[in-house]
Amino acid sequence: MTSQISQRWVAFNTLLTREVRRFxxxxxxxxxxxxxxxxxxxxxxxxxxxxxxxxxxxxSYMEYxxxxxxxxxxxxxxxxxxxxxxxxxxxxxxxxxxxxxxxPNVLILAGYVxxxxxxxxCVGLIVTIVSLFxxxxxxxxxxxxxxxxxxxxxxFALGGFINAIYARSFDEISIIPTFILTxxxxxxGVFYSISLLPEFWQNVSLLNPILYMVNAFRFGMLGVxxxxxxxxxxxxxxxxxxxxxxxxxxxxxGTGIRN
Amino acid sequence: MKAxxxxxxxxxxxxGFNALKGISLHVEQGDFFALLGPNGAGKSTTIGIxxxxxxxxxxxxxxxxxxxxxxxxxxxxxxxxxxxEFNFNGFEQVKxxxxxxxxxxxxxxxxxxxxxxxLLLQLGLWxxxxxxxxxxxxxxxxxxxxxxxxxxxPQLLILDEPTAGVDIELRRSMWTFLQDINEQxxxxxxxxxxxxxxxxLCRNIAIIDKGKIIENTDxxxxxNRLDKETFILYLSEDLKPNFELKGISYKQIDDTTLExxxxxNEGLNHLFSLLNQQKINVSSMKNKxxxxxxxxxxxxxxxxxxx
Numbered sequence: 336m337t338s339q340i341s342q343r344w345v346a347f348n349t350l351l352t353r354e355v356r357r358f359x360x361x362x363x364x365x366x367x368x369x370x371x372x373x374x375x376x377x378x379x380x381x382x383x384x385x386x387x388x389x390x391x392x393x394x395s396y397m398e399y400x401x402x403x404x405x406x407x408x409x410x411x412x413x414x415x416x417x418x419x420x421x422x423x424x425x426x427x428x429x430x431x432x433x434x435x436x437x438x439p440n441v442l443i444l445a446g447y448v449x450x451x452x453x454x455x456x457c458v459g460l461i462v463t464i465v466s467l468f469x470x471x472x473x474x475x476x477x478x479x480x481x482x483x484x485x486x487x488x489x490x491f492a493l494g495g496f497i498n499a500i501y502a503r504s505f506d507e508i509s510i511i512p513t514f515i516l517t518x519x520x521x522x523x524g525v526f527y528s529i530s531l532l533p534e535f536w537q538n539v540s541l542l543n544p545i546l547y548m549v550n551a552f553r554f555g556m557l558g559v560x561x562x563x564x565x566x567x568x569x570x571x572x573x574x575x576x577x578x579x580x581x582x583x584x585x586x587x588x589g590t591g592i593r594n
Numbered sequence: 595m596k597a598x599x600x601x602x603x604x605x606x607x608x609x610g611f612n613a614l615k616g617i618s619l620h621v622e623q624g625d626f627f628a629l630l631g632p633n634g635a636g637k638s639t640t641i642g643i644x645x646x647x648x649x650x651x652x653x654x655x656x657x658x659x660x661x662x663x664x665x666x667x668x669x670x671x672x673x674x675x676x677x678x679e680f681n682f683n684g685f686e687q688v689k690x691x692x693x694x695x696x697x698x699x700x701x702x703x704x705x706x707x708x709x710x711x712x713l714l715l716q717l718g719l720w721x722x723x724x725x726x727x728x729x730x731x732x733x734x735x736x737x738x739x740x741x742x743x744x745x746x747x748p749q750l751l752i753l754d755e756p757t758a759g760v761d762i763e764l765r766r767s768m769w770t771f772l773q774d775i776n777e778q779x780x781x782x783x784x785x786x787x788x789x790x791x792x793x794x795l796c797r798n799i800a801i802i803d804k805g806k807i808i809e810n811t812d813x814x815x816x817x818n819r820l821d822k823e824t825f826i827l828y829l830s831e832d833l834k835p836n837f838e839l840k841g842i843s844y845k846q847i848d849d850t851t852l853e854x855x856x857x858x859n860e861g862l863n864h865l866f867s868l869l870n871q872q873k874i875n876v877s878s879m880k881n882k883x884x885x886x887x888x889x890x891x892x893x894x895x896x897x898x899x900x901x
Contacts, residue, residue, distance in 0.1 A: 341700070431647055432742075594647065
């Protein structure tokens with residue numbers, strides 16, 4: 336039993352190491368672009384436009400958007416890492432290395448999700464460092480901040496995994512980020528408080544899970560939020576449970592990977 | 595002990611194609627077993643099911659007594675697979691590929707590293723250990739696939755056309771390597787289109803055609819069934835116009851080449867005495883086709899005729 340646990344740990348660790356090595360090896364594609372993009376966000380939205388907007392939620396606009404921008408980079412990168420890595424493994428057939436090995440499906444999922452989470456957090460850290468050039472950050476609730484960023488990365492890594500399972504071409508791993516994820520992020524309260532919206536659109540915004548992540552993360556960093564943090568955690572945990580079950584169902588069924 | 599037991603295995607693909615129609619197959623521990631068949635016969639589907647790359651429709655597979663459905667991890671830990679197509683990450687370095695694969699089987703790096711080094715040396719890849727796999731030659735990529743399949747010391751090695759597109763020198767060195775590991779106790783299942791390879795290496799054989807096993811026996815008995823053999827004889831001088839081989843079926847290919855069909859029970863002495871009587875010197879001779887190839891073709895033809 337102990338030997339089985341230690342073997343599984345080695346297998347998980349191998350998969351995670353491979354994933355981390357992969358995104359570090361191709362850092363100009365994985366780590367550099369978000370740093371540049373988010374710097375531009377800080378310059379354009381925070382510095383140039385933000386100075387005319389004034390305060391939001393009792394903070395300068397730059398301070399207000401910083402948590403949302405960090406969270407945006409975390410979820411985009413967690414998603415993209417798993418979607419592209421798992422799809423590439425399918426495309427090049429080296430997913431077979433994993434499928435023939437004595438690794439339970441739950442560990443395959445955990446390895447990829449941990450890899451995506453690692454990239455999300457790594458990019459989040461880079462963007463946080465970038466943000467320090469533009470604003471000061473004082474974390475109000477460390478535990479909320481860390482747990483929310485990790486859970487958000489996990490949730491979107493799971494989303495990326497499911498996307499990659501269904502994808503049959505490289506185009507199909509960019510459709511969801513382009514047409515669903517990006518609009519949801521922009522409408523998820525990264526750049527504004529939903530209290531600025533008419534009531535109808537406030538209610539529509541509440542259907543967007545990214546709103547909960549951004550606000551809970553903002554609560555952790557600044558101490559302000561448009562929604563109750565407990566609800567945000569509950570929703571994210573339910574989403575993670577649902578996505579994990581669905582991803583495992585697809586893996587067990589062999590969808591997209593076994594003939 | 596059976597290294598592999600397959601019972602009533604069926605596979606119907608989503609397009610309705612019946613790739614396997616209830617095959618049963620048993621491979622003894624330590625065997626060097628050939629699984630042959632024409633293209634599309636069901637060999638790769640069978641291997642895919644054994645290695646969990648293909649989902650079976652029904653039937654049962656067990657590896658060293660462990661059922662693949664009830665204890666997949668235990669069953670899979672016994673197997674090493676060399677697939678037909680290159681399926682490693684071409685961007686990874688050669689040694690990383692081996693260590694990563696070992697890790698998937700639960701081997702920690704401190705155990706995997708020396709094992710990877712050992713295989714890299716044995717298979718002539720040591721100099722390329724830090725090279726990305728995509729930069730290797732075709733032959734080296736084949737050897738890398740074998741090294742990767744062996745890194746966790748599997749008891750059952752399955753090779754799906756391992757020497758396809760490999761030059762003869764490398765093919766023969768791979769044969770020696772495979773014979774060595776078989777002698778050390780690894781059970782080997784081989785599919786190949788080079789029937790000479792199967793004849794030289796394997797002790798037992800199954801022939802699959804259109805999703806059914808049409809022959810499953812030991813190589814010796816199968817070859818003993820060959821009732822005729824065709825030889826090509828190269829003569830040292832031109833044949834005379836009145837040349838004749840009475841009672842022997844033959845064909846003159848050109849002035850110095852004969853194709854002769856010999857019944858197994860007749861042997862070659864009669865042929866050579868006839869040639870001697872006519873003072874014809876044979877400078878060399880060969881089988882027209884590999885013996886197994888002749889049998890294989892006749893079995894597949896028979897199987898097709900019965901369908």
